[in-house]
Amino acid sequence: MADIFSKHKRSQIMSQIKSKNTSLELDFRRRLWKEGLRYKTHYAIEGKPDIAFVSRRIAIFIDSCFWHNCPSHFRKPSSNKQYWDKKIKRNALRDKNVTRILTREGWQVLRFWEHDIIKKQEACIKKVKKAYHSGVVKGFPLKGFPLSKAFYNFNSTIILC
DSSP: OOOSSOHHHHHHHHHTOOSSSOHHHHHHHHHHHHTTOOOEESOSSTTOOSEEEGGGTEEEEEEOTTTTTOTTTOOOOSSSHHHHHHHHHHHHHHHHHHHHHHHHTTOEEEEEEHHHHHHSHHHHHHHHHHHHHSOOOTTSOOSSOOOOSSOOOOTTOEEOO
């Protein structure tokens, strides 16, 4: 199916998509703040996590279902398929590499799917709090966190909710 917008109009639409400080991210951060958790946003480490607890070495990424290829909700665009296949694969590879690098550097990496933040926000907040307050050795996976049915299959990543 051909795009209903001209190339110029599509470019204009796509340029308006935010990569940080999205309403989902802002809402999640507000909830963490209300819980008394203080964090840095887009901290200058590999991958610039959405939220970072620097003293605890916890990096949190909120992955959108479209841009990060959620197995439950990703819908492949019907136009320009080659471009989108390549783009989404690059995003997934970058996620994997960022997680690997941060874990090697002693960071605990938590990744949440967009749909989990929307539908199970309370559970996600609870799990962040548990990670924040736990005495886990930095860089090692937490025990006792159930993995989502839709999670990245990276050795060093924990997908919560």
